[in-house]
Amino acid sequence: MTETLTRRDLLERAALGGVALSLPGFLAACGGGGKSSSGGKKELADKLRFSNWQLYIDRDPKTKKIPSLEEFRQKTGVKVAYFEDITDNAILFGKIQRPLSQGEGVGRDIIVMTDNTRFPGLLISKGWVEKLDKDAIPNIKNLQPALAHPSFDPNREYSLPWQSYLTGIASNTQLTGGKPVTSVDVLLEDPKYKGKVTLLTEMADTISLVMQANGDDPTKVDDASFEKAIKRIQKAVDSGQIRGFTGNEYTAPLAKGDLACCFSWSGDVVQLVPSNKNLTWNLPDSGGDIATDNMLIPTGGDVFTVSTLMNFVYDPKIAAQISVGCSYISPVKGVKEEAAKIDPKSLENPLIFPDEETLSNVVIFDAEAARNQDYIGKWQALLGA
Amino acid sequence: MAFLHRHRWLTPYLLLAPGVAWLAVFFAVPMGFLAYQSLQAGTFEFGYSFSWAWINYWDAIDRYHEQLIRSFLYAGLATLIALVVSYPLVYWIASRGGRWKNLFLLAIIAPFFVTYLIRTLAWQTILADNGVVLDTMRTLGLVGDDFRFLATSTAVVAGITYNFFPFMALPLYVSLEQIDHRLIEAAQDLYASRLQAFLRVTLPLSLPGIFAGTLLTFIPAAGDFINAQLLGSPRQTMIGNVIQSKFLQLIDYPAAAALSFVLMGAILVAVGLYARALGTEKLTG
Amino acid sequence: MSVAVEGVRGSRPGALARAFRFAGHHVLTAYAALAFAYLLVPIAIVVLFSFNHPKGRFNYIWEGFTLDNWRHWNAYEELTSAMKISLEIGAISSVAATALGTLIALALVRYGFRGRGATNLFIFLPMSTPEIVLGASLLALFLNLRFATGFLTILIAHIMFNVSYVVVTVKARLVGFDRHLEEAAMDLGANEWTTFRKVTLPLIAPGILAAALLAFALSVDDFVITYFNSGSTTTFPLFVWGAAARGAPPQVNVMGTVIFVVALSLMAINILLQRRREGRAPP
Numbered sequence: 001m002t003e004t005l006t007r008r009d010l011l012e013r014a015a016l017g018g019v020a021l022s023l024p025g026f027l028a029a030c031g032g033g034g035k036s037s038s039g040g041k042k043e044l045a046d047k048l049r050f051s052n053w054q055l056y057i058d059r060d061p062k063t064k065k066i067p068s069l070e071e072f073r074q075k076t077g078v079k080v081a082y083f084e085d086i087t088d089n090a091i092l093f094g095k096i097q098r099p100l101s102q103g104e105g106v107g108r109d110i111i112v113m114t115d116n117t118r119f120p121g122l123l124i125s126k127g128w129v130e131k132l133d134k135d136a137i138p139n140i141k142n143l144q145p146a147l148a149h150p151s152f153d154p155n156r157e158y159s160l161p162w163q164s165y166l167t168g169i170a171s172n173t174q175l176t177g178g179k180p181v182t183s184v185d186v187l188l189e190d191p192k193y194k195g196k197v198t199l200l201t202e203m204a205d206t207i208s209l210v211m212q213a214n215g216d217d218p219t220k221v222d223d224a225s226f227e228k229a230i231k232r233i234q235k236a237v238d239s240g241q242i243r244g245f246t247g248n249e250y251t252a253p254l255a256k257g258d259l260a261c262c263f264s265w266s267g268d269v270v271q272l273v274p275s276n277k278n279l280t281w282n283l284p285d286s287g288g289d290i291a292t293d294n295m296l297i298p299t300g301g302d303v304f305t306v307s308t309l310m311n312f313v314y315d316p317k318i319a320a321q322i323s324v325g326c327s328y329i330s331p332v333k334g335v336k337e338e339a340a341k342i343d344p345k346s347l348e349n350p351l352i353f354p355d356e357e358t359l360s361n362v363v364i365f366d367a368e369a370a371r372n373q374d375y376i377g378k379w380q381a382l383l384g385a
Numbered sequence: 386m387a388f389l390h391r392h393r394w395l396t397p398y399l400l401l402a403p404g405v406a407w408l409a410v411f412f413a414v415p416m417g418f419l420a421y422q423s424l425q426a427g428t429f430e431f432g433y434s435f436s437w438a439w440i441n442y443w444d445a446i447d448r449y450h451e452q453l454i455r456s457f458l459y460a461g462l463a464t465l466i467a468l469v470v471s472y473p474l475v476y477w478i479a480s481r482g483g484r485w486k487n488l489f490l491l492a493i494i495a496p497f498f499v500t501y502l503i504r505t506l507a508w509q510t511i512l513a514d515n516g517v518v519l520d521t522m523r524t525l526g527l528v529g530d531d532f533r534f535l536a537t538s539t540a541v542v543a544g545i546t547y548n549f550f551p552f553m554a555l556p557l558y559v560s561l562e563q564i565d566h567r568l569i570e571a572a573q574d575l576y577a578s579r580l581q582a583f584l585r586v587t588l589p590l591s592l593p594g595i596f597a598g599t600l601l602t603f604i605p606a607a608g609d610f611i612n613a614q615l616l617g618s619p620r621q622t623m624i625g626n627v628i629q630s631k632f633l634q635l636i637d638y639p640a641a642a643a644l645s646f647v648l649m650g651a652i653l654v655a656v657g658l659y660a661r662a663l664g665t666e667k668l669t670g
Numbered sequence: 671m672s673v674a675v676e677g678v679r680g681s682r683p684g685a686l687a688r689a690f691r692f693a694g695h696h697v698l699t700a701y702a703a704l705a706f707a708y709l710l711v712p713i714a715i716v717v718l719f720s721f722n723h724p725k726g727r728f729n730y731i732w733e734g735f736t737l738d739n740w741r742h743w744n745a746y747e748e749l750t751s752a753m754k755i756s757l758e759i760g761a762i763s764s765v766a767a768t769a770l771g772t773l774i775a776l777a778l779v780r781y782g783f784r785g786r787g788a789t790n791l792f793i794f795l796p797m798s799t800p801e802i803v804l805g806a807s808l809l810a811l812f813l814n815l816r817f818a819t820g821f822l823t824i825l826i827a828h829i830m831f832n833v834s835y836v837v838v839t840v841k842a843r844l845v846g847f848d849r850h851l852e853e854a855a856m857d858l859g860a861n862e863w864t865t866f867r868k869v870t871l872p873l874i875a876p877g878i879l880a881a882a883l884l885a886f887a888l889s890v891d892d893f894v895i896t897y898f899n900s901g902s903t904t905t906f907p908l909f910v911w912g913a914a915a916r917g918a919p920p921q922v923n924v925m926g927t928v929i930f931v932v933a934l935s936l937m938a939i940n941i942l943l944q945r946r947r948e949g950r951a952p953p
Contacts, residue, residue, distance in 0.1 A: 054916045083748065085912050094634040097429075098809075099901055104818045107902030122430075195536055195618070196514075243536045243618050249915035256730050257515040258535065275727055373428070380635055381448075384622035397781035401789060404770035404833050411830040412796050415807035422810050470705060477702040487941040491934065492706055498933040499713050500891050502910045503926045506918070507712035510719070510730050550709065600798065608800025611893065615914070625802050632806050632898065642810065645803045652800070 042136075045305040047079050050110045051092075053293065054084040054248040055271045056163060058325020068322050072312050078305055083108070087247030088201045089117045096298060100128040105300025110309070112162050116204035116291040116364065118371040120159060121152035123296060129158045130297040136307035139314035142333045147292060151367065159294040160310050161331035163267075163323065166351065166362055167205040168288045170254055170264035174278040181261040182282045184213035188236045196260040198253070199233065201245045203379040204365035206233070206263055208289035212363070218289065221369035230378055237382070245383050254279060266351045267327035281351075283361050290354075290362040292331065327351045423642035433639060441643035449627055449644060453651060456623040459538065459613075460606035463545035464599055467553040470546075471598075475554050476587075479561040486562075493554050501548060505615050508544055509535065512616070536618035544612035549605060553598040560594025561587070596663055600656060607652055624648055713930065720923030727917035739920040746919055749909055753925050755821065756890050756906035763828035764886040770829070771836025771885075772878055778837070779844040797834045804831060805898030812899065819901035827895050832885040839884055843877025876944050883940070887933055 059066050069080045086092050092113065096106045100123075113119045123129045134140060134157075143160065153159045169187060171180035175196065181187055187197055188210070200206045207229050208218040214232065216225035236242045243259065251268055253259045255275040269281035297306050312318055313332075320338035323330035324346045336353060339346045350358040369375055423441055427433035446453070471493075478489045496504055511518055512534035522528045534540045564587060572582040610625030624644065631641035719729055723736040744750040777783075778790060796804060808827050812819055851873070855865045893907040900908060910922055 081747070084916055087915055088634075090634045094632075094636055095902075097636060098813065099818060102816050102818065105902075194531070195533060237619050240618070240620065245619065247915070252728050252730070252915065252917055255728050256513060258513060272727075275725060373430075380630070383630075384619040384626060394783070397777040397783045400773040400777035400781075404774040404837075405789065405792070407770055408792065408796065408830060408833060411808065411811070411826055412804070413792075415804075415811040418810040418814050419803070419807040421814075470708075473698060474702050474705040477698050481699065484945075487945070488938065491937055491941065493709060494937070495930070495934055496709050496713055497891075498887055498930045499716055499926050500907050500910060500929065501893055502907050502914070503716055503922065504712050506910070506914055507715045510715055511712065513730060516730075547709075547712070604798050605800060608802045610802065625800070628802050628806065629897075632809065638810070641806065645800075645806055648800060649803055 042304055044076055044078055044308060045302045046077075047081060048110070048302065048305050048309060049081045049083065049108045050309075051083045051086055051108045052110075052112045052162070053086045054251065055268045056084075056112070056293075056326055056328065057082070058322045059271075061271070061274050068313065068318055068325070071318070072309060075312070076308060078308070080309065086112060087249060089113050089119050090201070091247065093119050093122070097128075100126070100299055103299065106298045108298060109301035109306050110295050111298055112293045112295055114202070114204075114291050114293050115150060115152065116289070116367070116370055117202070118376075120294055120296060121371075123298075124153055124158050128299055130299065130301055130303045131157050132160065132297065132310065133303050133307035136304055137311040137314065139311045142314050142316060142319075144331050144333055147331050150292075150294075153294075159296050160314070162293045162295050162313075163326070163328035164290060164292040164331060165328050166266040166283065166288050166290050166354070166358070167200065167209060167263060168266060168281055168283040169261055170250070170269045170279060170281045171261040172254060172257060172259065172276065172278050173280060175257065175260040180280045180282050182285050184209055184284045184286055187261055187263075188213070188232065188241060191241075193260045194239070194241050195243050196258065197236075197242055198244050198246050198250050198259055198262040199242060200250075200263045201247050201383060203376065204291065204370050205265075205289055206245075207379070208363060208365045209263060209284055209287070212287040213284065215286075218363050218365050218369075221366040221372075221375070226369065226375055226378070230382055234382060266329075270327040270351065283358065288362045289365055290329075290359075291364065323352055329354060419642045419645060422638050423646055425639040425642075427639070429636040438639060441639050442647060445640060445644040445647045449624060452622050452624045452627050453648070455621070456607050456625065456648075457651070457655065459542050459545060459621075459623060460603050460609075462542050463549065463606050464553065464603045466542070466546045467550050467602055468557075468595065468599065471550060471554040471557060475558045475561055479558060479564075490555070490558060493558075494551050496547070497551050502611065502615075504548060505544055505611060508540070508547065509615055512540055512543075535616060536621075538617070538621050540616040541612050541621045541623075544616045545606050545609060548609075548612065549602045552601040552605070556597035556601060557591065557594040560591045560597070564590045592663065596660070599659070604652055604656070608648060716923050716930075717927045720920055720927050722920055722923075724920065729918060729920050729923065739924050743921055743924050746921055748904065749906075749913075749919065749921055749925070752904040752909035753906045755903060759821070759825050759828055759905065760886045760889040763825055763832055763889045764882050766829045767832030767836050767885045768878060768882040771833045771881060772840050774833070775837045775840035775844055779841055793834050793837050795834075796831055797838070801831075801894040802898075805895035808895070809898045819899050820903045823899045823901065824896050824903060824905065827899050828889040828892060831892075831895060832888055835888060836881040836885055839881035840874065840877050843874050843880075847874060876940060876947075879940055880937075883933070883936055890929060 057066055058068050066082060069082060073079055092111065096111070099106050113123070137160075140156070140160070143156070147161050148156060150156075150159075169181055169184070173180060176193075181193075187193065207221075207226065210229040210232055211218045211221070211225055214225070214228055216228065233242070243253075246262070248265075248268070250259060250262045250264055251272055254262060254264070254269075255272050257276070264281060266281060269279050272279050295306075295310065297303055313322060316332055316334035316338045319330045319332035320335045320342055323332075323335055324339050324342050327349065329352060336347060339352070346352050354362075421435065422433075424435060424438050425433040426436045426438040426441070474493070478486055478493075482489050499507075510516060513519070514533050514535060519528070519532070519534065523530060523532075534543075568586050568590070569582050572586045573579070577585065608625045608628075610623055610629050613621050613623045613626050628641050628644050628648070631637045631644065635641075719732070720739055721735050721737070722729055722732055723734040723738065724731075725733050774789075774793065778786065778793075805827070808823070808830070809819070811817075812823055817823065847870075851869055852865050855869045856862070860868070891907065892905075893911065896905055896908060897911070904912075906925065910918060913919065913922060
């Protein structure tokens, strides 16, 4: 009997699921790890440097401007330099751990990392992120309760969710015979698509989908099921089926027609349609996964100004704007009502407001597995290193 | 100035000092650090410690010999193709270029002035699955419908060849240009045909150029990772990709450092064997 | 070999031989033309696509001609500032490397001294080390010294790898230098410094200039070594790398074209000037 999950349940599971992930984070939070630099500094900076994933904000496709950040500037005078330079959690971490380990800043005030990787917890436990200035974020009360106490940051001292996403399959229907590909088996093994398929570099997202196609449960990963998934992917790589592993970089080849189908994140394809009308996105028949990206302030970031921005984006009106603008799931309460005003059709969009059916078809990756050094090593070897 | 007059012997050393010091600090010392790192053990989470971990080297060869061999294969192929393609071209410039020789040379170096990455991306566009080239070839029936260039070894080798072409062409040109034409005339006076004159006079005399060009092309090509990343698939992973990933993403410094030295060692061996085979020890400079 | 193909000089070759020779003569030229095309087609694509008017985010398919990208060449702030940084680093590292390298070249060519051979080898080493190893080792240095990576470390790295190239370039020019001119100047009463300033330097100037240009080009173009040592600073190649994933704006092509045209022109000017100078010099 399949249980129907409510959105609440699902997000709660995400928060509670990672016990192993929690310990370092929890201890750090308890022991006051991480620097708090907001003491006394209550002045807004002129500029904020915000690093984020691509296609993750309400960018107007024609003017290329970002309305929400423009409004923020009009309201507070703070100019936000927005960089879409994050494509993969591990790559980002590799880039920033050097300066952070030496107590240096990374030239950014906000970075965004995914909770189904070990990195947010790692950053917090190493004390490489600043504490939020909660006094400047009264809107934090709008945070969905299910997301309020994640294991890596139980009291939300260092992070706040940005958006949640689903992982599924993107198809270029012109190349897939007019119908989208919805089966992981087809994607991995149908010779028709040899060399025109990519998977994601994110271990949690890719392994979740493959494990479910194998009939295994990604919420409880064990050596055997992990190994089975790895072997299957390796076979697909060796046969030439897989063209590569990507972060956000599947977007260009997908739009260009180099890819017939690929693992992808839910909101991306919607925003790619202007570049190629034949692109669609679907959850795999065997199931997809769900995860949440979190805003963090690396050492040296301007805590007060960032907190002010966080407060701004946690206003339901702005949150709705962003969420509808990029077609991802908002972590803010009350977004539904606001979204109805912006675009009533968005209420029926499962990518922004996932319904019961969608939610029952996604899982959250086993947080302890996300941290398992052995699995990580095997995954990296698969990627070719 | 009078001081220098009296101590003339000092002059070369003074001239050398700043540059050599810079290289010593920022080339030699870092190599030392790299060597030090290669003998460390540990993980990122818990820190590294020096422990004469020679096993890193063994691990490197054991786990990545496939990528090493592949890198040498690709680099070797690319070098060979560059040699074969550039030789006639350079020969033409040297013998028929006339007053415009230098400008023709410039045309060879010209691609060099477009950023390496942009050139490689241009090839991505040209060789795209639905690009002009492949479309034309499909229309002409030259290739099947599911043929593609990108994400294959062909694309990677082609990219490497293109990107390092000037490094082969220029030394070759220098050496060909210096050949005294009278030698060739003399050979022909002695009843050699054009072909024989080429094989027995020109080719051997251009050997230093071939040697230099081969080195300057092969060595950087062996460590390249950009062509593999932009034009290849995971099956074309070269040793450069592995080193890059270990340094910047996996943050496994000891393994990466060991791998770097394995690469350099392998290159040295290959170059040494090659020099032996060719019989010349003359390097550039 | 058949008699039809040219053999002994002095005898009149047959018609077939003449045909062969005609074809052979022009085959090489045809080949050269093809080879040049192969070299220059990608550049043509880059330039072409700088005039493209892409529909979506990606600049891969020709949609239509427009001058917008050129008019708004600085529409992307991140790109413009990355370009600026690349040019700055290029200029500074070029000057520094040329200075250091020219001195070394002078020492190596004109003086015999103990350790000359070893120094020669030492200078050659960075050029023969794979870039990835150079970049990684520098990173190892900066990590161990706990020195923050950024603009300064990129600069240091660029000067380092440029020195070798400068030395090789200037040496080539120095080796062909006629020292009799200097001797003549000194015979006429000039001291060493004046001789250097008024005779030597002007004559090796083209070589130094070429070396400086080469160093500048190498610096602006460098990706691998910079990738390892850049911290959070972005140079032009680093921007292109990052942007390639998300769709590089046509402005990237615009800037690439500009660099190309400027560098090419400078080199061409250098060559033409050289020819004029040689034309005027006494035989």
